[in-house]
Amino acid sequence: MELSVAQFSLVSNMFSFTIATLGAAAIFFFASRSSVAPRYRTALMVSGLVVTIACYHYFRIHESWHQAYALSGDVFKETPQAFNDAYRYADWILTVPLLMVELIAVLALPKDQGRNLLTRLVIAATLMIALGYPGEVSSDTTTRWVFWAASMIPFLYIMLILFVELTKSLQTQPEAVRGLVSFARVLLLVTWSFYPIAYAIITLTGKTPAGQIALQVGYTLADITAKAGYGLLIYFMARAKSDAEGFQQDSGDSSRAAVSHA
Amino acid sequence: MELSVAQFSLVSNMFSFTIATLGAAAIFFFASRSSVAPRYRTALMVSGLVVTIACYHYFRIHESWHQAYALSGDVFKETPQAFNDAYRYADWILTVPLLMVELIAVLALPKDQGRNLLTRLVIAATLMIALGYPGEVSSDTTTRWVFWAASMIPFLYIMLILFVELTKSLQTQPEAVRGLVSFARVLLLVTWSFYPIAYAIITLTGKTPAGQIALQVGYTLADITAKAGYGLLIYFMARAKSDAEGFQQDSGDSSRAAVSHA
Numbered sequence: 001m002e003l004s005v006a007q008f009s010l011v012s013n014m015f016s017f018t019i020a021t022l023g024a025a026a027i028f029f030f031a032s033r034s035s036v037a038p039r040y041r042t043a044l045m046v047s048g049l050v051v052t053i054a055c056y057h058y059f060r061i062h063e064s065w066h067q068a069y070a071l072s073g074d075v076f077k078e079t080p081q082a083f084n085d086a087y088r089y090a091d092w093i094l095t096v097p098l099l100m101v102e103l104i105a106v107l108a109l110p111k112d113q114g115r116n117l118l119t120r121l122v123i124a125a126t127l128m129i130a131l132g133y134p135g136e137v138s139s140d141t142t143t144r145w146v147f148w149a150a151s152m153i154p155f156l157y158i159m160l161i162l163f164v165e166l167t168k169s170l171q172t173q174p175e176a177v178r179g180l181v182s183f184a185r186v187l188l189l190v191t192w193s194f195y196p197i198a199y200a201i202i203t204l205t206g207k208t209p210a211g212q213i214a215l216q217v218g219y220t221l222a223d224i225t226a227k228a229g230y231g232l233l234i235y236f237m238a239r240a241k242s243d244a245e246g247f248q249q250d251s252g253d254s255s256r257a258a259v260s261h262a
Numbered sequence: 263m264e265l266s267v268a269q270f271s272l273v274s275n276m277f278s279f280t281i282a283t284l285g286a287a288a289i290f291f292f293a294s295r296s297s298v299a300p301r302y303r304t305a306l307m308v309s310g311l312v313v314t315i316a317c318y319h320y321f322r323i324h325e326s327w328h329q330a331y332a333l334s335g336d337v338f339k340e341t342p343q344a345f346n347d348a349y350r351y352a353d354w355i356l357t358v359p360l361l362m363v364e365l366i367a368v369l370a371l372p373k374d375q376g377r378n379l380l381t382r383l384v385i386a387a388t389l390m391i392a393l394g395y396p397g398e399v400s401s402d403t404t405t406r407w408v409f410w411a412a413s414m415i416p417f418l419y420i421m422l423i424l425f426v427e428l429t430k431s432l433q434t435q436p437e438a439v440r441g442l443v444s445f446a447r448v449l450l451l452v453t454w455s456f457y458p459i460a461y462a463i464i465t466l467t468g469k470t471p472a473g474q475i476a477l478q479v480g481y482t483l484a485d486i487t488a489k490a491g492y493g494l495l496i497y498f499m500a501r502a503k504s505d506a507e508g509f510q511q512d513s514g515d516s517s518r519a520a521v522s523h524a
Contacts, residue, residue, distance in 0.1 A: 030293065038297075041297070045290065045293055049286045052285070052286060052289060053285075056281070056282050080333050084275070086275040090278060091282070094282060
């Protein structure tokens, strides 16, 4: 497989852009913990961990891309060292369950209900990624479809929980938050759908240079949206709920404290 | 010794996965200190140090793995630069005594009792690692067995302390914590047993490609469980004990402070 200089550079630049975005998001989520009420700080902490883990993996992915292709005349040719898809799966098996933790943490559901939903979502998310991998690394079409189908079962189960079961408990959330939760669910549905659709297209068409470029660019955009964008929604939910509960960030302003005592 | 591309990549990917997991765990433990009562913060600090030290060593181990094998045609062949086992022992001699510190710190035993137990556990843990190393680097079967046996003495002594002596003092712990302590002890017993068992198997069978792969993958899983997983248990203990003692995280909420003065 040969890539033009423009194709190779586009993907390399997208990977670098993703490192910058995820790294900045990590700092923002960690540093914003003090601006929400204590019960929502776990959600921001987990958002920060997700983008940190993904940022690390994009460093490795960027490095692997540069090892997998070498400039030869006017084009980039494959080297003996294949591009390492496993970094994506290593990333997803850590971060996708944590995305479920973020959502349940920010909803702050009654303890038993939250734990029950979380356990099911985390197990389903882990299964979804683990079942996808054997198909991803196989070049046999039947094997690819079997694992694709197997991985779709937990995917649909997660969507069922998010869109059916979670809907009841939304009534307990402040009104300002309900819209954000609905938006977060749609964002997950749309961005997560990209992965099985891309996988299916590649299974149908085989790997072509244009397909490889579209896939890598698509993955970076989906990862930025599903991790940094989604984390930002979690942050807005945490802020809205903190406001609704009358939380005020300590201003470090002793004059205000003095006034309130007066 | 030759490794297939799949064998080499599996180990390389497991090392990278471990770096991501331990790095994320480090951030989590350090950032979670403020969510437990002050007396348990040392335990979280030490948990953070352990996974930071291990994360660093996995960077070196990953690097050493890539220097020790080179792609030659379809297979990875050993280079003149041998894979460096010493990184693991350098890691363990720092982190294994600290794992004992974590446990004693979170239990917050009466001062004399805690200090006494800690001194014995730390000395035994250091001896256990130091005695294992001369056997690990030896290719003489007798030498390997002598140091294996010598290292098993402090190992069994640590288990004796954890399972017999510590049992009395468990009665002083809140009920919510006792189950977690028991679980942490079993986790240590199971994960720590992996190391001498793996060492013994290699001494019996000699080094084979499949054995080398199983060993490296086993080590990474044991390290993740015994450091990040165990640290998470320590965190849950610290949270449960803080809750039982009525600790509330400082909300930084000046309005509430003003109200409480009114």
